[in-house]
Amino acid sequence: MRILWLLAVRDLRQAWASAGLWLPIAFLLLVASLYPFAVGPDAALLGRTGGGMLWIAALLASLLPVDRLVAPDMQAGVLDQIALRGIGEELVVTARLVAHWLGFGPPLMIATLPAAALLKLDGATIMTLELGLLIGTPALAALGLLVATLTAGLRSSGALAGLLALPLAVPLLIFGAGTLGDGSGAAFKFLGAASLLLVAITPFAGGAAIRAGRE
Amino acid sequence: MTGAALRLTDVACLRGGRMLFAGVTLALEPGGGALLTGPNGVGKSSLLRVCAGLLPAFAGTVACSGGVAMTDERLALDGELPLRDALSFWAKLDRAGQEAVDAAMAAMALTGLAQVPVRMLSTGQRKRAMLARVIAIGAGVWLLDEPGNGLDMASLDLLGQAVAGHLAAGGIVVAASHQPLPIDAPVTVALSDYQAEAA
Numbered sequence: 001m002r003i004l005w006l007l008a009v010r011d012l013r014q015a016w017a018s019a020g021l022w023l024p025i026a027f028l029l030l031v032a033s034l035y036p037f038a039v040g041p042d043a044a045l046l047g048r049t050g051g052g053m054l055w056i057a058a059l060l061a062s063l064l065p066v067d068r069l070v071a072p073d074m075q076a077g078v079l080d081q082i083a084l085r086g087i088g089e090e091l092v093v094t095a096r097l098v099a100h101w102l103g104f105g106p107p108l109m110i111a112t113l114p115a116a117a118l119l120k121l122d123g124a125t126i127m128t129l130e131l132g133l134l135i136g137t138p139a140l141a142a143l144g145l146l147v148a149t150l151t152a153g154l155r156s157s158g159a160l161a162g163l164l165a166l167p168l169a170v171p172l173l174i175f176g177a178g179t180l181g182d183g184s185g186a187a188f189k190f191l192g193a194a195s196l197l198l199v200a201i202t203p204f205a206g207g208a209a210i211r212a213g214r215e
Numbered sequence: 216m217t218g219a220a221l222r223l224t225d226v227a228c229l230r231g232g233r234m235l236f237a238g239v240t241l242a243l244e245p246g247g248g249a250l251l252t253g254p255n256g257v258g259k260s261s262l263l264r265v266c267a268g269l270l271p272a273f274a275g276t277v278a279c280s281g282g283v284a285m286t287d288e289r290l291a292l293d294g295e296l297p298l299r300d301a302l303s304f305w306a307k308l309d310r311a312g313q314e315a316v317d318a319a320m321a322a323m324a325l326t327g328l329a330q331v332p333v334r335m336l337s338t339g340q341r342k343r344a345m346l347a348r349v350i351a352i353g354a355g356v357w358l359l360d361e362p363g364n365g366l367d368m369a370s371l372d373l374l375g376q377a378v379a380g381h382l383a384a385g386g387i388v389v390a391a392s393h394q395p396l397p398i399d400a401p402v403t404v405a406l407s408d409y410q411a412e413a414a
Contacts, residue, residue, distance in 0.1 A: 006308055010293075017295045077289030084267055084283050085308060214269060215230075 003087055004095050011099035020068050021103050024061035025111040031057040032115035043120045050119030051129050051180040057115075058108055058133060058176075059169050062140035066161040069100060069148035070210070079210060089207030097138075097145050097202055104144075105137035125180060132179040132191060139172050139195035142202040149206035153213050172198075219245050219281030219355025219387045221266060226275035228261050235261055236409040237274065241402065245355075245385035248378070248400035252392065257406045259391035260287060263358045266389060281355025281387070282309075286345045286362060294334035298325060298344055301333050302351055309352040319351035322377050324370070338365045343373070350377055357381060359390040371397055 015021055035053055036046060073079050082092055109130055116126045147165045151157035171194050178187035220243065227237035235258035243249060251259045264270040265277060267285050292301040302316045320326050323343040328336065336344060342365045349357055362374055375397035378388050382399070390398055 003308065006304070010304055014293065017293075075289070077287060077291040080267075080269055080287075080289075081285070081291045081305065082308075083269060084285055087308075 004091060004098070007082070007087075007092060007095035008099040008102075011096050012103055015065070015068075015099065015103045018068055020065045021107060023064045024104055025107050027061045027064060028054070028057045028108060028111045028115055029118075031060075032118045035119065046119045047121055047125070050116070050121050051125050052177040054112060054115055054119070054129060055132075055136075055173055055177040055180075058112075058137070059140060059166075059173055061108060062104065062137075062144045062169075063162050063165055065100070065104070066144050066148045066151075066165070067158045069096065069145055070206075071148070071152040071157060074152045074210070074213065080214070083214075089210045090203040092210070093145065093149065093206035094203045096206075097142055097199070100145055101138050101141040104141050105133070108137060109133050128180055132176050132188070135188065135191050135195050136172055136176045139191075139198040140169070142195075142198040143168055143172075146198070146202045146206050146209075149209040149213075152210070219385060220278070221247075221280075221356055221387050221389065222276075222278040223266065224276045224278075226262070226265060226277060227273045228258055228265055228270065229273035230258075230261055230270075234273070236406055239275070239404065239406075239409050241404060243387045243389070243402070245387065246382050247402065248382050248388040248390075248398060249402040249404055250390055250392065250396065250398065250400040251404050251406055253406035254393060257410070259393075259406055260360050262406065263287070263360050263389065263391055266356075267358055279356055282353070283356045283358060284349040284352055284354035285358040285360070286349055287360040290333070290341055290345055292333045292344060292348065295332055297330045298333055298336070299329040302344070302348055305348055306351050309354075311351055311353050315353060316347075316351045319347040322350055322380075323347040323373055339367060339370060342366055343370055346374060346377065350381075355386050357386060357388045357390075359388065361392055362390055363392055363394060363396050374398075 032054065039045060079092065112129060112133060116129065143165055147161045150164065151161050154160060175187050175191035175194060179191060223239055223241040226239045228235045239262065241249060251262060253259055261270060265272050266279060267283050299316060303313060306316045320329060323346050325343055325347055328340060346362060363371055366374060378398045381388060390396055
């Protein structure tokens with residue numbers, strides 16, 4: 001537990017130092033401010049489609065930090081040094097997942113508020129959107145991290161990461177955006193299930209990927 | 216630093232479909248030092264990584280106890296942090312105190328650079344920082360890959376003193392180098408003698 005805490009604090013500090021925390025926020029706000037220029041300032045249309053568009057923006061924003069999540073530490077030998085201490089790669093990935101979500105999920109949810117105002121979403125939609133993001137951002141963070149461990153050490157890993165992550169993210173997008181138009185709550189449950197699954201497998205799959213990349 | 220031991224039995228290493236070496240046997244007790252020699256590409260770094268458990272041995276067994284500290288060509292210190300804080304991260308992970316970090320920096324003549332960000336250090340200073348990282352964490356077994364590269368004469372002396380001190384305290388040192396090192400190592404393993412027969 002102490003090790004998890006030390007590793008997570010370091011990862012969060014690294015994210016802060018590399019200024020990577022602002023990127024997803026700026027991206028989301030930029031997309032939200034460009035969208036009305038593209039589809040026109042019709043408030044009814046923006047209100048109807050804006051929520052889904054913000055889900056797409058959140059998904060794409062989660063891909064932005066992928067190339068700094070694992071590859072720099074692998075190249076700097078940090079992951080090897082951690083392994084020398086007998087600390088499992090699963091623990092390393094878990095710590096990184098916690099740190100990555102903390103640096104990605106809550107800021108994105110806060111950025112969603114001004115973005116929703118730009119798109120003239122109503123209060124109920126904003127509540128649904130924020131709740132959906134609260135459930136969905138751990139999955140987006142886990143997916144980004146998983147893809148980062150898989151592509152660390154490859155050339156042009158950023159482009160490859162996008163290709164790998166987007167098909168896997170389709171269920172999240174369907175259920176996430178589905179929560180906006182669904183009164184029964186089924187979409188929330190599916191989103192929660194998808195999120196739990198991704199968060200649960202990422203430490204093991206990511207740990208195995210780091211070990212395999214050591215050869 | 217009790218109970219440090221390193222025992223290799225008939226170790227072979229296969230990398231990229233090529234048998235780098237085979238039949239390496241080495242047993243080091245507390246206070247034992249070994250020097251791996253041989254030309255580039257003979258497998259010195261791979262053998263160190265096998266000792267550290269970072270690479271699986273293709274054949275043979277590796278038994279290592281007492282904690283491992285390793286240096287290779289990679290610094291593994293966070294570039295934006297002041298040197299002392301960057302070293303402290305590893306010390307904290309290993310429950311070594313801040314005094315251990317300060318002592319290690321003093322041993323490598325880095326005390327004056329404690330507040331300098333790691334990315335501003337010169338090549339030789341980075342190498343010394345790497346060695347300070349090894350000294351600070353109090354591990355029993357030191358695996359040093361080309362520790363003398365980039366060091367000036369004064370720093371080489373510091374390295375020799377640090378290694379001698381570690382051996383005297385019952386530690387184990389395995390150093391790989393293609394050049395002479397000021398290290399008192401009774402065992403020399405010339406890896407070119409263990410080249411596998413071409414299949």
